[in-house]
Amino acid sequence: MTDQMNKRKFRCPLGIMVALTVAASPSLSPANPPVPESDGPRSNPFIPHAGYIRGQKQARIQRQAAPLTGAPPAGGLRGTRKLPVICVDFQNVPGPFPSEEYQEMLFGSINDRKTMTQYYRDMSNGMLNVTGKVTGWHRLPQNDSYYENGGNGVGTPFGELLQFGLEKADAELDFGEFDNDGLDGVPNSGDDDGKVDTVMFVHPELGGEFRSLTPHNIWSHSWHYSEPTYGHNGPFITKDVRRGATGNPLLGANGAPLHIVVEDYVIQPGLDEPKAGQPPTIVKIGVFCHEFGHALGLPDLYDRTPKPKADSDGIGHWCLMAAGSYGGNGQRPGTPSEMSAWCKQYLGWATIVNLEGNSVLDLEAVAERNLIYRINVPGTDNSEYYLVEYRNAAWKDPADFRINWDEHLHGSGLAIWHIDDRVGTKLPSGGNNSNWPFAGFDAGQNDSPSLPLGTSPVTWRKKHSLVSLMQADRRLDLEKRPGGGGDADDILASDSEWGDDPQFLFGSRGYSNNSTGFQITDVDLANLTCRIIVANHPIAGSPAPGGIVAPAQATAPTVASASPTGPESRLPRARFFNTAKQKVLGKINNAFSKANPNRLRTKLAGIQKTKATPVSG
Structure with missing residues (x-):
């Protein structure tokens, strides 16, 4: 990348910031999976104006207030988000x-598979419907x-x-249709911020990230229109007027109507990575x-x-927001x-069950x-946790409603994530940012x-990641060997287990060496189910029939947050998918009111009935 490119310091996805190794043979396909290559940490990070952050904050406040008010927890990010996609080509x-x-690749109809619409429908538990309108090609001069x-x-x-x-x-286009970050779910209706949530551009070539093939092409990135070097004096002002809740124009201080503006954009190539002997193919999602x-x-x-x-792979192919944009x-x-567990929790799309004691679980x-x-993790005010x-690469939806986006993962098993939400609470300038993880940058x-540090005693390095994958082989390849993406x-x-590890290679301690006291043992992945034991360390009790330890004491887990919060969230599994599909199609199923509220398949020794209690998380 050029010095000029470094000065701009874009935000780019790992999946597209790659250096491809081209084999000596005539084949143009990479000899190895794409290797992460960043354009450098930003000294002046862009704070996007997309109003999703505001909605997330308010939903978070509602979830935290729920136990005090007795109200059910509010769900995560939901509704319809419509995106404009602008295709531009060259002379x-x-x-x-x-x-x-x-249009079909991104937002295809309900029967199309592996679209961006389908991806976000699956990630969000049917809560978020991503659609859009593709316009162009518009020929540049x-x-x-x-x-x-x-x-x-x-x-x-x-x-x-x-x-x-x-x-x-x-x-x-009416750009007002694409400003829908308010809480009422209606675009350009007074509670939106007047900025198009995101504009996507597509250019007709390979991306500049395929450096050995396209050293000068436009590099895929996410940035903002008012970048000073672009020569614009602020955001792009559209012809479309902002409107209030009644549909009347919103007026500025001078009495003139306010207009919808564009600030955030992303740009991607129109072509996919070339394959030797094959015609060009359209870019993938x-x-x-x-x-x-x-x-x-x-x-x-x-x-x-x-x-x-670059000294690590982050979390590799195990998450969309790392190398997972190129598949498992x-x-x-x-x-x-x-998406990794943290991303789904962040967006309010997961059912999070707090484990608080000995229990036998079916995952x-x-x-x-x-x-x-x-x-x-004790002593962290719940800001650090696992x-x-x-993650099951072989899972199939019996209702054929969801896609298993993990089908190309390296394998199946329990992904154990070490999270520290305190990472990111400091801006690069040193100022406090009390809104993390709802920071808009x-x-x-x-x-x-x-990584662990030292030998006697072993501690954690002071600087560590927000999201880390605990690696069962204890080699720490994601941290030490960038470019592999995981295995x-x-x-x-x-036949493997996770628990206290004083060497910090694959253990349950916190970053301050504080023990959680938890172990996961007796993992059994037969028949596409995972039956495990989570127990206070050391495990109390004796083996029960079938080799499962019967804990001496059992504590019911509590539901920290649940989504979706509608009636479909309480349905048994098979029924959930059918009714969720009907809801996406706009139909109402009156069977919701008769749904079985026990949707967690959790077996607790000594517990007759699990009471799911919402708590702040």
Whole structure:
């Protein structure tokens, strides 16, 4: 990357910030999975204006207040989010595929598979419906090299590209339809912030991230229109008027109508990675899903430290917001990996069960309905904790409503995540940011790998990641060997266990060496189920029939947050998918009121009935 590119310091997804190793043979496909390459930590991080953050904050407040008011916890981010997608091509490079094909690829109908719409429907438990409108191709007045400007798309020429595309789209679209960050679920209705939530651009070539193939092409990134080097004096002002709750125009201080503006944008290529001997193919959804994750407030969860100093893989292929935008094996951008447990918790899309004592659990694939278990680290005010989810590459939805986005993962087992929400509470300038994790910027929260330090005694390095995957093989490859993206030995499989580890390689202690007292043992992945024991360390009791330990005391887990909060959240599994599909189609099922409220398949020794108690999390 050029020095000029470094000065701009874009936010780019790992899946597209890659250096491809091209084999000596005529094949153009990479010899290895894409390798992360960041454009450097930002000294002046951009704070996006997308109003999703405001909605998340208010939903968080409602969830925290629920136990005090007796009201059910509010759900996570929900409703419909509509995105404008603007296709622009060059005088010398026309659009490679009709814009209608990009419409289908991103927002295809209910029967289409592996679209961005389907991905976010699955990640959100049916709570978020992502749709949009693709416009173009709009022919730019110059050749591609003019807008690349010697630096993968920089300076005033690139600013002209953005302005040209927005002006063309402004003649076709009502940008008010794309400002829907308020809480009423109605776009441009008075409680929205007057800014288009996110605009997506598509250019007709390969991305500049394929450096050995396209050293000068536009680099895929997420940034803002008012970047000073673009030559704009603020956001793009559309022709569309802001409106209040009654539909009347909102007026400014001078009495003139206010207009919808565009500030946040992302740009991606129109072509996928080339394959030797095959015609060009349309870009896949992985990059789009990753970038839209930023629009929802998610940070990059890979190590953005620029080469040659990049020292880790972040969380590799195990999450969309890291290398998972290229799939579970790094080679399937059309099937991006599931979001990690932390991302789903952050957005309010998971059922989080607090584990507080000895219990026998039956875990289900997290792809089924986002069931995740949580273990809080003592003495951290619940800001440090572990999340446990069952990632099953072989899971199939019996109702054929959901897709298993983990189908290309390295293997199946328990992913155990070490979370420290305190990472990111300091801005690079040193100022406090009390709103993390609802901060509207990406400050490199996973740039510092979580590694043990010293030998006697062993401690954690002071700087560590927001989200770390505890790796069952204890090799810490994600932290020490960037470029691999992970392997099957990272997660807890049959005949392995997790518990106290004074060497900090695969243990349940906190970053201050405080013990959680938890173990996970007797893992059994037979028949696509995972039956485990979570017990206070050391385990009390004796083996019961079948080799399962019967704990001496049992404590019911509590539900920390649940989503969705509608009646479908209480349905048994098979019924849940059918009714969820009906709800997405806009139909009401009167069977909801008769649904079985016991949707957690949790077996507790000595407990007759589990009472799910909402608590602040």
